[in-house]
Amino acid sequence: xxxxxxxxxxxxxxxCEGLKTxxxxxxxxxxxxxxxxxxxxxxxxxxxxxxxxxxxxxxxVMNGIEATGEITRLFPHTRVLIxxxxxxxxxxxxxLQKGAKGFLLxxxxxxxxxxxxxxxxxxxxxxxSEVTQKILAKIAGHDEKAAGDKYxxxxxxxxxxxxxxxxxxxxxxxxxxxALFIVEGTVKNHxxxxxxxxxxxxxxxxxxxxxxxxx
Numbered sequence: 001x002x003x004x005x006x007x008x009x010x011x012x013x014x015x016c017e018g019l020k021t022x023x024x025x026x027x028x029x030x031x032x033x034x035x036x037x038x039x040x041x042x043x044x045x046x047x048x049x050x051x052x053x054x055x056x057x058x059x060x061v062m063n064g065i066e067a068t069g070e071i072t073r074l075f076p077h078t079r080v081l082i083x084x085x086x087x088x089x090x091x092x093x094x095x096l097q098k099g100a101k102g103f104l105l106x107x108x109x110x111x112x113x114x115x116x117x118x119x120x121x122x123x124x125x126x127x128x129s130e131v132t133q134k135i136l137a138k139i140a141g142h143d144e145k146a147a148g149d150k151y152x153x154x155x156x157x158x159x160x161x162x163x164x165x166x167x168x169x170x171x172x173x174x175x176x177x178x179a180l181f182i183v184e185g186t187v188k189n190h191x192x193x194x195x196x197x198x199x200x201x202x203x204x205x206x207x208x209x210x211x212x213x214x215x
Contacts, residue, residue, distance in 0.1 A: 003030040004121050005048070009041045009064065010056040010083060015106065019054060022110045029117070038067025045075055051121050053080045054104065057091040065094045072099030079120050096204055102126030102170075116170075124172035125207045151198050151209060160197075163190040167203060168210025 006029055008016045016034045023029045032048050035041045039062040041053065053071060057064040068080045082095040082103040092103050102125045104116060116126045156164070159180070166176045173191070177184045191203065200206045 001028060003028055004052060004117065005030050005032045005050045006117065007031075007033050007035065007041060007044060007050040007053045009035045009038065009053060009059070009067070011036045011059040012056075015056070015083075019113075022113065023117075026114055029114070038062030038064055038070075041067050042070055042074075045071055045078065049075050050078055052117055053078060054083055054117075055080050055095075055100070056083045057095060065091060065098055068095050068100050069098035081116070081120060081126060096208075099202070099204075101204060119170055119172060119175075122172040122174055123203075124170045124175065125167070125204050126170055127204075127207055127211060155197050156194070160190050160194055163187060164194055164206060164210045167191070167194075167206050170207065 006023060008019050008031060010016050010019075013036070016036075020031050020034065023031050032050055033044045035044055037059045038055075041055070042062070044050075045053075053068075055064040055068055059067075064082060068082065071078055071080055079101045080095075080099065082092060082100045083106055084092055084095075084103045085106055095103065101120050102116070104113060104126065120126055153161070159182075162180060163176055166179060171179065173184050173187045176182075176187045180187075191206070194200065194206055195202070198206065198209060200209060
């Protein structure tokens, strides 16, 4: 069985130990390291590239936002999830802009944490609903109508809209394939088409577009 290699990055040892305790009981997880700043995370990634990084936003030496940008640039197959609290909207936005695949609340339930890690490892994104609504207005910078006017949805096919809606719910390509009864290769083609038609830079931005417009 393939194990998902996970790196924990937080300047509070108690947080890292708590996460490690939760994750080590999952048969398909392997915690490959614990770091306390972004530079340590980069150094460890060079030694043993993780599949998933759980990254705190605020840390000394190199903060989580800077580290996220460097990790996603140097190790494109590694997926970063930002560890956050409700009052860090701006940091969340910066993290997403740097390539993070979503964010996790530090007080979420263990079973939800494990589920999200598996979804993101499988190609999905995580945009926690309770926080997402707070930051979407800041990302858009205008009202609902203006947000709708920014994108030309008339050029999307019915199937592409269905795929976009499921991306907004955090589905991976495999999960979309099962939900729509199409092969995974077709899903990938639809995702590529959505990126091109909507001018989105990545899957995370597609998810934000979908959630913003309630697809």
